[in-house]
Amino acid sequence: MDGFAIDVSSIPMLTRRTSTAQAESDRDGDATLLRRYIDGDDASFAELFDRHHHRLYLYCLKIVGDDQQAEDLMQEVWERVIKLRLKPQRIDNPAGYLVTVTRNLCFNHVKQHRRRTFLNTFLDRSETADAVHDRSDLSEHMRHALSQLSIEYREVLVLQMYCDYDYDEIASMLGMNVTAIRMRASRARAQLRTILESMGRSADALIARSLPHFDGESL
């Protein structure tokens, strides 16, 4: 052994995945909620909001990189859903619809603010390593590292790791095959690891420093 012993029997299953049957059940439930909302039931809209808001917000946050802008974009997403009552349309997969709307708004936002984003990225990259080191916050390091990933890699990583969609769902959303999505996610994680190491922080070190904030909920 080279000082790196792993008790293979103790490795936790890292991701929580819903079964296909449960995913279909969720999809049907979402469709029912949306239909009820369009028919006039406001409580169904509230339930739809509670089911999807947080992970869509995380998507916005990690793509746009700004908390306030992410919240503004999410408000726009839900306003669009509210307007479905005025122009009812058949939506079989509300979760996919929500992601598509969110994704379009985020990409439009990134496109419109490309210059500013570029300047921010430039300023971020010009930060000294010490300045980043001084931030012990895991989120700051991750935000910085994610901002240096290409948007394609970042999106797949966010959809998988933050929004908790499985590869089949991501492939369906992005119109790609599952193998390509798996490959892209794997490469994204490898690049992210390299970026973090270039910042002088390994993932283990980040986890160790962020333990007070990390409840291990996802492991």
Next chain:
Amino acid sequence: MNRVDDITIERYLDGRMDPAEQAAFKAQLATDASLRRRVASEESMIRALRADRSAARRDHAELRSRVLASIPVIAPAGAVKTRPAVRRGLYWPFIATVAIVAGWIAIDIAVPDLPRSSSSSSTTQTAQRDAVTPQAAASVQGISAGQGSASAQRADSGQRETSAQHVASGERETSAQRVASGERETSAQRATSARRETSARSGASSIRATSTHGVNVAPRAASTASSIDAEPSPPLRREIPKRTDSVARTNVSITPK
């Protein structure tokens, strides 16, 4: 040994391997230090991302209440379904119908003598058709007989006017004009039929009218000749020969006297 790819490691960490595959992977992991490092690195990366995900929690209560508060301003779908037909998108046929009716009324007011129905139109057409022959006769009467068969042909062509032309010309006439012309035509018809009787009594023989210019006019048929002969023109002399065969034939010879 083949190098295990990252996707296989991820499948192992995700618990997506079947039991046999998982057992084989664990066996390989127990003997391969490099694989263990890679698995540990991948695991820590995923842990870090999950930790970041957990740290990104935020209270969305304010946004939630704001969004939910914006719902009641929109009418429920039930109200949408009970909208009147005109508001459901059927207003174009309605507008078109109103426009057509309004246009018809406006035309009717501007041109009061338009035929108002198919029955009145057919009545007008019948009256016009009845007036065709007298009109032609009248026009022939107005023509100098000395102008020869050309005038007769015009009269003949006048008889062959289509009813559509009659209707068109009738539309341009006022009702008063129609009444007046009808009266004139009736008297012209009477005069023409009287002359026909006269020529029949004379044995349908050649009628010779001599004009001052000595022009012989030979209309093709006795009936036409009689109508031409109705108003003999002084400067022309018309000669109406006998009809030689069953087919009406026009022989015109204009010779100076």
